Amino acid sequence: MKTLPTTSYIILGILSFGQPLSGYDIRKTAKELSHFYPAPAHSQIYRELRRLDEMELLTSEYIAQEGKPDKQEFEITPQGTAVLQQWMQQSDIDAPVRKHPLLLRLYFGHVSQPKELISMLERYIAQCNKDLAQLAIVEEYTENDPDHPYAALVVEWNAHYVMAERTIAQKMLDRLQRDQS
Amino acid sequence: MKTLPTTSYIILGILSFGQPLSGYDIRKTAKELSHFYPAPAHSQIYRELRRLDEMELLTSEYIAQEGKPDKQEFEITPQGTAVLQQWMQQSDIDAPVRKHPLLLRLYFGHVSQPKELISMLERYIAQCNKDLAQLAIVEEYTENDPDHPYAALVVEWNAHYVMAERTIAQKMLDRLQRDQS
DNA sequence: ATGGGCATGTAACGAGTTACATGATTTT
């Protein structure tokens, strides 16, 4: 039995909370996780849903709605839960991967000017601050949410990450500014 | 003029240090950057090199070697440098993206047991410590390297990132252990 | 002598993205 793509486990994981959800809903939830795992395009979600349906890891129900477009709701099956649990228990979890376009540019800083690099860092710090403000709002919602017991934990982890990024970016910014003058 | 894939800019960036390099060498250097940008497979590197050669963003020279397999060395052209600089100056730099399989599993923690999650975190912390030890070694090499003026900076950034990960992982570990008892 | 590193490349596959497509409702 070959392993499924991560997108499948994300779908199963999202359905494991018990709520029947449409592909659209799943995509929305996946977007909330994008701070630590990028949300796949909706086309990809629909494709994986079909596959999981064929594998009987989930059930689908067609729902005709008035006033809104029809939708299809998915629920995880016991087999689906088993597959998800197996993935959870996997002993060799892949190391986190980062794609950090700013750091890449910083590494090639010699083809630019310090002034440009400073401006990059400033913009990055501003974005970190925006993200932190947003995370503070989310943090309130996730705390004491009995349906998502580990949500608050990952939100806090994220906030810690973004704060660390801001701190080190500021440090590098200070250094570049010092060197320039 | 449509934008190139990031792999191309990585190649151009690596060649921008001035050393003529083979595809093999480029791949090795790219691996050093994998802490903040995953290194593409060598097959991908060779494919991009062909494209960049056709676009005349680099020159290739065939070198017959004795005692070793023949190789092809690449050098960046002025046009290549121009394209790289344009990419460096791009005002809207994409936000960093993370794929964090551990955090994903933590979020779906309810389908597992606290004991399992604790074990995951312990392994992650151990890996962070290994990475930090490795980074300490690299840090020595990169400091005062006149050929790579910004290398030390990104290594330090990385070390800061891994330390932040270790700290927050430890915090979460403590919390789970407290809740369990 | 066996495994790892050097060096290059092709082939097949899979995952993921963007763009194309439709159409109703709700919000601004």
Added chain:
DNA sequence: AAAATCATGTAACTCGTTACATGCCCAT
């Protein structure tokens, strides 16, 4: 009146990975 949201799906494309393939040198 226009834009955003709900809702689903296909098609074309690209990037990237893994596996296949070759062959020599060097260290253990």
